Amino acid sequence: MLLIGPFKQVLPLTGLPAKGAIPDEALQVIENAGVVVDGKRLVAVGPFKRLKELYPAAELQFIEDDRVLLPGFIDAHTHICFDGSRSRDYAMRIAGKSYLEIARAGGGIWDSVTKTRAASLDRLVELTVERANRHLTEGVTTIEVKSGYGLSGRDELKMLEAIAQANDLTVATLIPTCLAAHMKPRDYEGEAGAYLDWVLQELVPQIAGKQWAQRFDIFIEDTAFDTTVALPFLQQLKSRGFDLTVHADQFTAGGSKVAVEVGAVSADHLEASREEEIALLAASNTVATVLPGASLGLGMPYAPARKLLDAGACLAIASDWNPGSAPMGDLLLQAAVMSAAEKLSTAEVFSGLTTRAAMALSLRQVGTLDIGMDADMQAYPCSDYRDILYYQGKMKPCKVWKQGRLVHT
Numbered sequence: 494m495l496l497i498g499p500f501k502q503v504l505p506l507t508g509l510p511a512k513g514a515i516p517d518e519a520l521q522v523i524e525n526a527g528v529v530v531d532g533k534r535l536v537a538v539g540p541f542k543r544l545k546e547l548y549p550a551a552e553l554q555f556i557e558d559d560r561v562l563l564p565g566f567i568d569a570h571t572h573i574c575f576d577g578s579r580s581r582d583y584a585m586r587i588a589g590k591s592y593l594e595i596a597r598a599g600g601g602i603w604d605s606v607t608k609t610r611a612a613s614l615d616r617l618v619e620l621t622v623e624r625a626n627r628h629l630t631e632g633v634t635t636i637e638v639k640s641g642y643g644l645s646g647r648d649e650l651k652m653l654e655a656i657a658q659a660n661d662l663t664v665a666t667l668i669p670t671c672l673a674a675h676m677k678p679r680d681y682e683g684e685a686g687a688y689l690d691w692v693l694q695e696l697v698p699q700i701a702g703k704q705w706a707q708r709f710d711i712f713i714e715d716t717a718f719d720t721t722v723a724l725p726f727l728q729q730l731k732s733r734g735f736d737l738t739v740h741a742d743q744f745t746a747g748g749s750k751v752a753v754e755v756g757a758v759s760a761d762h763l764e765a766s767r768e769e770e771i772a773l774l775a776a777s778n779t780v781a782t783v784l785p786g787a788s789l790g791l792g793m794p795y796a797p798a799r800k801l802l803d804a805g806a807c808l809a810i811a812s813d814w815n816p817g818s819a820p821m822g823d824l825l826l827q828a829a830v831m832s833a834a835e836k837l838s839t840a841e842v843f844s845g846l847t848t849r850a851a852m853a854l855s856l857r858q859v860g861t862l863d864i865g866m867d868a869d870m871q872a873y874p875c876s877d878y879r880d881i882l883y884y885q886g887k888m889k890p891c892k893v894w895k896q897g898r899l900v901h902t
Contacts, residue, residue: 495554496552498541498556499525502524503527503538504563505861506847506861513805514802527545530868534897535866536865560875563873565893565894566825567850568635569780571637572816574620575605577604577816586792601817602642608642621655624822629663629900634895636666636668637708637854641672644673649671650703666859668856669707672709674710674726685719707736711740720750737755738758743763759782762782776805782810785827786812786822786823789827809845810824829886874888875888
């Protein structure tokens with residue numbers, strides 16, 4: 494048993510509402526506090542002096558007392574399994590070229606598909622572990638990772654195998670999602686609906702047999718899959734017991750309506766969501782996951798996070814770390830910058846990176862510092878939790894724990 498502390502402040506992020514706006518007054522802040530860990534789990538959180546009395550035999554892991562402790566962040570939407578750079582795309586974008594012009598010049602998603610297909614399994618494992626470990630040092634202890642740059646049977650399976658192997662080689666927890674429905678492959682001879690039928694008939698049974706993913710995603714957009722083919726595809730996956738998430742409303746609205754109709758766990762992006770889509774999401778149990786990194790990378794407006802919260806939605810914040818639209822991959826920086834633009838409270842941002850992000854991945858053991866939860870934690874070199882967003886991502890955690898083990902210092 495391990496007693497860790499004292500911390501100037503501990504924010505357990507317990508007792509926060511699952512949906513809607515959250516004032517900062519709802520945050521519980523325990524001053525001069527500590528935590529007790531038994532194995533991988535938390536067994537006590539409270540004033541440090543009191544914990545020392547209650548657990549006199551616990552081994553002490555001393556922490557400088559001018560630190561703030563939070564739960565580990567959860568990044569509920571990433572594409573960190575890929576090879577290659579798309580810096581040429583970015584240079585063209587900031588020079589004024591359109592998405593279509595970049596794609597016609599050989600850029601876009603297909604560029605990443607080509608490079609990822611050419612990469613070996615070992616290479617993809619190495620790159621995924623490297624990115625996951627960087628995330629870990631920045632306080633992100635759980636990371637969703639999508640396939641979707643393979644877009645063939647062999648290469649989608651290669652990506653999912655790489656994610657599985659990477660999960661064994663990094664301390665962070667990786668949650669795999671199959672995004673074989675990222676776009677219709679250029680080398681597939683057939684219509685979009687036929688390609689999705691192939692995914693269902695040929696690829697899904699192999700993934701299920703290997704247990705490489707319990708979650709499936711689809712990009713609903715004019716340049717990918719429209720709602721008429723996406724809906725039956727998702728319904729089929731739902732009937733087979735898979736969890737669903739949707740790339741929705743990034744450039745045009747419509748995807749979030751499908752996500753709500755099929756009971757998807759989350760609808761992600763939402764930059765183009767209108768009042769109608771906001772109301773639908775707010776009235777549903779589908780988590781609205783916003784991706785400020787994509788807005789920064791593409792020079793687009795943010796998703797309407799403030800409106801979603803005020804309408805009563807459950808809002809998660811994720812990085813969308815990918816080689817094209819969101820190459821930065823700095824979750825805290827993105828969330829902090831968006832919070833200023835969208836006027837999100839500190840409580841709403843922290844919840845969106847922890848408790849509500851856990852909901853977007855259907856996770857129950859992470860997201861708060863509560864008794865019985867995994868001891869995934871991060872400490873910041875400050876004595877006031879408000880400093881963390883104040884420095885807009887420049888302040889990084891000085892210590893990170895994964896399931897009670899100190900993994901970054």
